[in-house]
Amino acid sequence: MRLGRRHRLLILLAAVLLLTGVAVGATLHAAGRATEKDRARSDGPPVRSGTVTLDAPGRSVFRNMAWGPHRDEISSVADSDPSGPRTASGVRCLRFHTAAGTGVCLQSVRGGLREAYRAVVLDARLREVRRYDLAGIPSRARVSPDGQTVAWTVFVSGDSYAGTAFSTRTSVLDVRSGAIDRNLEDYRVVVDGRPHKAADINVWGVTFADDTRFYATVATGGRTYLALGDRSARTLRTLHGNVECPSLSPDGTRIAYKKRVQGASSDAPWRLYVLDLRTLRETATAERRSVDDQAVWRDARTLVYSLPGNYGSDLWTVPADGSGTASRAMTAALAPAFTGRR
Template identity: 80%
Template sequence: MNRKSRVLILLVAVLVLGGVALGATLHAAGRAGEKDRAQAGGPLVRSGEVTLDAPGVGVFRNMAWGPHRDEIASVPAGDPTGPRTSSGVRCLRFHTAGGTGVCLQAVRGGLRDAYRAVILDSRLRELRRYDLAGVPSRARVSPSGRSAAWTVFVSGDSYAGAAFSTRTSVLDLRTGRSDRTLEDYRFLLDGRPRRPADLNIWGVTFADDNRFYATAATGGRTYLVQGDRAARTLRTLHPNVECPSLSPDGTRVAYKKRVEGASSDAPWRLYVLDLRTLRETATAERRSVDDQAVWRDGRTLVYSLPGDYGSDLWTVPADGSGSPSLSMRAALAPAFTGR
């Protein structure tokens, strides 16, 4: 073997050994990083398939820092702190029911951000998309999966003050018919027709594909309204109700209520209204909840509060008993499939 061959073999050996050492170092660092994340309470997130029709699954916007932040992810509903499966689909607001998803997204690039609503099938494949008139705020799908609604801020970016304007749209996915703004509906305040110039509607929650509930605001007050898509009417039912969420049996509404003496920056408490008696029940959550709560089942509410990653999910009994409990860190916009 000549000198040139020996030098070449030595060079190859050095490169191979160096590569092995580097790989081992990176692998060890990755395991150490994973361990550190687990010790710090950060959730483990892995790429995979997320479906919207599997029974017993919690689906949500993952808020954990890393490559999967803002992606729709899932966990078994019975193990909310377990490893997350992330879909690769990014949403600012999200909801699913009946195997259909609605995803409100930011569209980057251009002079300013734009936004769109994307309708997804049970495998998170895009079916349709619609341009939005403002910043995403709320989204809901009807129990059948055949209707969707969304609210955006046309001006302002918070419900806490008075200087905001919203637009809420409802879409029939069977016919493609869109009610672009619910402010066009006939508004009945205490049974009397009104056409207030300052009317705002937001926070739809569906009873079925025709009937829904939402918040109406006018004259500095908010109301729970019952909507009828066929009749194109909104009828007030109860005052001081914002962001309603209908229970699975259709008999109660969870909502945020402004309470006297609270800070103007954090004015709400989480309540439940019995639709038959109009009796209000305060939940055991005493912090201000600026969210449209979700019913995990007929007894438990899920809602977001600020956390280290931007948002954590908490639970509380709907009947006023018990106490709040942290359910999931680094998560937002939950929904539960296969109910």
């Protein structure tokens, strides 16, 4: 059937109106999303490009999580004004730590058929010193107090500590010589005073006492332990049960860690505790939410750790002695480190 000229014009007009409506709707939707993102950016901390060093006194360094061109960059802010203007370095890291002017940055390397990762050792000016390919997804990173030894943990299967279906690999590197222990599972493991060999051993979350001695989590047989590691003897000896992601205090006497508690959700099973290494007495902190992080000691009295926030992560503080309350220290930030401190 042939349509008359009038009918054809009406059909054309209806099509134009329909397409116009779709275009306007799409534009308004995009504008709404842009407005939300712009609002988030305007509400977030100010960030500008500049020079960041790892040995500047009175400044904290961290991974910036604020939306915008500097997201994921190592940035710094004055300790006296943590909500003030941030300086972004241009160096992007998924995990980061620094001590004594040495940094370790675990990065994503885009390109090819799949995403790859690498560990980069940085000097105090964020210049690359060494680089290593990683076997999996970055999880934890630490530098020894004198900056001469670094460690990192990656997931080689799974991507969460919450369940049991994961496997990790932890490496320790001597920055000066380049000597590397690629997998701490190759160390001799002693559990409850007895040599222990098992296919299910996992090691993660190194925290250094010095260049030779360190603490880490050892998991085997469905349990986790705090273990003392010795690089010279290549041993890991368990000290205390139900300890994950330890962090040694500046004076070397206490360990902050996340502990699985009964009755908590399987997706959020941890609470933040502190262990006295001399007495093995545990103290629960005032933070009652689940903390899936390796806490950092801001000083001898205060712990800093991350919790989910509007930008992905915020930093919180809580006293290490169980007193006080938790408080937000910095929005849109992750992986903090403090100049001249552990």
